[in-house]
Amino acid sequence: MSNEVVYNRIPMLRAERGISRKDLAAALGVHYQTVGYLERGEYSPSLFLALKIAEYFEVPVEVIFSLHPFARLGS
């Protein structure tokens, strides 16, 4: 049932903060490869991890994750 797509903006938020995957992973308490998998969309995080990510970036979950594609910012 979680074979469905969940879009995410982790790369954008991480770029805004200027931190590496490794640092983000450390802050979240997960393996740095896990962040890579999430950013590349190979799978979506557990709810627990999603809530941790939202807490870390201090934004609502919906700002980072969505069932529908995010609008592109550029061109």
Next chain:
Amino acid sequence: MSNEVVYNRIPMLRAERGISRKDLAAALGVHYQTVGYLERGEYSPSLFLALKIAEYFEVPVEVIFSLHPFARLGS
């Protein structure tokens, strides 16, 4: 890593709407026992399912799910 607790208010929201687990499950496209497991806290949903639930109840994810216990309403 999702061996951690995620608190949820599904029973309360479902009671407010006055719908059964079976109907909620059907609306979400999951097995009715899955809703039971979630309500009893036996495990927390995938992010995909959490987003569907929030969409169904028309509230932000944080209203239903939290890393920290919800305040009790009564006494």
Next chain:
DNA sequence: CGAGCTTGTAGTAGATGTACTACATTCCAT
């Protein structure tokens, strides 16, 4: 050039989430 940081890819292993079936219990309505 050489070292180190960042990211991508690959693979194994274990934990968690979901589907499904079956049966027991409680409660309400007829």
Next chain:
DNA sequence: ATGGAATGTAGTACATCTACTACAAGCTCG
């Protein structure tokens, strides 16, 4: 009192998530 709806429990099976190790490639800084 009988049946049906709603819920709880148990158990199996499969899919997904996460950890971890290892290696390749690009980049920057000395």
